[in-house]
Amino acid sequence: MTSTLLQAAYKAIDDKHGEDIVVLNMQGISLLADYFIIAHGNSDRQVQAIARELQDVAEKEGYEIRRVEGFDAARWVLVDLGDVVAHVFHKDERAYYNLERLWGDAPQLDIPEA
Numbered sequence: 001m002t003s004t005l006l007q008a009a010y011k012a013i014d015d016k017h018g019e020d021i022v023v024l025n026m027q028g029i030s031l032l033a034d035y036f037i038i039a040h041g042n043s044d045r046q047v048q049a050i051a052r053e054l055q056d057v058a059e060k061e062g063y064e065i066r067r068v069e070g071f072d073a074a075r076w077v078l079v080d081l082g083d084v085v086a087h088v089f090h091k092d093e094r095a096y097y098n099l100e101r102l103w104g105d106a107p108q109l110d111i112p113e114a
Contacts, residue, residue, distance in 0.1 A: 024106040044074035
């Protein structure tokens with residue numbers, strides 16, 4: 001189920017032209033989630049569109065949306081889907097927080113585009 005959720009979330013981000021999509025395997029590293037997806041949009045509106053698409057796809061596929069944070073500010077939107085947590089940054093904020101470096105011990109996964 002997690003791989004299906006992961007692929008659906010990846011595709012949702014890709015469909016809204018999220019950039020530099022990175023998937024981190026957090027199993028055994030973090031108790032928060034099995035996978036983190038990190039991506040960015042180039043404007044507040046695009047960041048919100050990506051987050052909205054993630055929620056729409058999750059609902060349509062029957063996955064629980066546990067929490068969404070930061071949607072209104074659109075600088076860093078966190079969409080918690082349980083085993084998968086998506087971090088959608090505004091391009092100006094992504095380098096500052098640099099989650100890829102913070103979680104540098106997590107292996108990156110290649111997700112075949114659905």
